[in-house]
Amino acid sequence: MLKWWTSPATETQVTHGQRLWLYVISVIIMILLVTPTLIVVPMSFSDSQYLEFPPENWSMRWYQFYFGSEEWMRATWTSFKAAFLTMLVATPVGVLAAYGLHASKVKFVRATFVLMLTPMMVPVVLIAIGAFYAYVQMGILYTIMGLVLAHSVLALPLVVIVTGSALKSYDMSQEEAARSLGAPRWKAFLTVTLPQIRFAVVTSALLSFLTSFDEVVVAMFVSGGDNPTLTRNMFNALRDQIDPTIASISTIMILITTFMMVLAQMFGQDKRRK
Numbered sequence: 001m002l003k004w005w006t007s008p009a010t011e012t013q014v015t016h017g018q019r020l021w022l023y024v025i026s027v028i029i030m031i032l033l034v035t036p037t038l039i040v041v042p043m044s045f046s047d048s049q050y051l052e053f054p055p056e057n058w059s060m061r062w063y064q065f066y067f068g069s070e071e072w073m074r075a076t077w078t079s080f081k082a083a084f085l086t087m088l089v090a091t092p093v094g095v096l097a098a099y100g101l102h103a104s105k106v107k108f109v110r111a112t113f114v115l116m117l118t119p120m121m122v123p124v125v126l127i128a129i130g131a132f133y134a135y136v137q138m139g140i141l142y143t144i145m146g147l148v149l150a151h152s153v154l155a156l157p158l159v160v161i162v163t164g165s166a167l168k169s170y171d172m173s174q175e176e177a178a179r180s181l182g183a184p185r186w187k188a189f190l191t192v193t194l195p196q197i198r199f200a201v202v203t204s205a206l207l208s209f210l211t212s213f214d215e216v217v218v219a220m221f222v223s224g225g226d227n228p229t230l231t232r233n234m235f236n237a238l239r240d241q242i243d244p245t246i247a248s249i250s251t252i253m254i255l256i257t258t259f260m261m262v263l264a265q266m267f268g269q270d271k272r273r274k
Contacts (some may be wrong), residue, residue: 037254044247051242062248072233072245078223079213079230082144086151086212091205093152094159099189101160102167113160120157127153128221135222142225150222151212158211159204166200167193206260214253 039053044062046055066072101113119127131150132141140146170193178188194201216231223229230249237243 040247040250041254043244044251046244046247048244051244051247062244066245066248066252069245072230072249074226075228075230075233078144078147078227082147082151082223082229083209083212085144085148086155087205087208089148090152090155090159090208090211091201094156094204094208095163095201097156098160098163098167099193102164103172113164116160117157119153124154124217128218131218132221141222142227144227147219147223147227147229148212150218151215152208154215154218155208155211158207162204162207163197163200166197170196203264206264210257210260214257 042055043051043053045058045060046052047057047059047061048055097116101109101116106112127150131146131153135141135143135146138146140149172193174196175188175192178192179185183191214231216229216235219229219232220235223232230253234246234249237246
């Protein structure tokens with residue numbers, strides 16, 4: 001134990017003992033993040049008519065109700081469809097934008113980068129209000145297309161940031177060598193650059209999916225009718241009545257999110273081994 005305490009934690013020779021304060025803060029933050037999950041998951045297996053922790057009687061009642069409900073299943077299908085389409089829209093657009101900003105020699109490229117991050121700086125409710133009024137005029141309110149467009153706006157900055165970070169550590173001379181041998185720029189990008197940053201692209205795609213799947217504020221404004229999202233219905237159910245079905249759905253969403261993050265990390269480990 002003493003050897004670990006005095007051993008260097010980093011290449012700067014800072015010991016684990018000197019970083020004890022950082023470990024304590026990290027553990028506290030982790031507890032604050034994980035505790036709500038540890039409460040929600042047991043509540044989803046309660047047999048009570050109301051949210052109850054800890055449950056007196058255990059049951060799969062609310063999972064059965066969720067999977068047997070046509071309304072919840074329709075909302076789930078809408079969320080998955082919107083998230084998948086958002087991933088297909090935001091990922092290629094964001095990757096190309098990040099590549100263009102990285103390779104560009106234009107003087108105001110940094111200002112353009114900041115402009116693309118605007119959706120992360122502006123309160124989401126303002127984006128939702130703007131999308132609502134624009135969609136009314138365009139006639140796409142409460143449609144999958146409108147939902148995907150709004151969610152793509154929110155996901156795009158994440159794709160640009162993740163892909164842009166990967167491109168900063170990439171040697172562009174490799175692509176330039178391919179172009180000097182006669183390859184068009186698009187082919188050089190697809191065959192040389194893209195394989196080198198594929199982990200960042202896959203991570204961006206998963207983040208785009210999760211951004212859409214978990215989003216609720218914009219969905220409250222632009223989804224509804226025949227296309228309500230899962231999060232929108234959850235919010236309405238929590239507002240109108242405290243339905244334990246929400247806990248079971250939250251548990252399923254936690255599992256989906258965790259699975260996708262683990263999948264991204266496994267892909268990254270495979271890339272590093274190669």
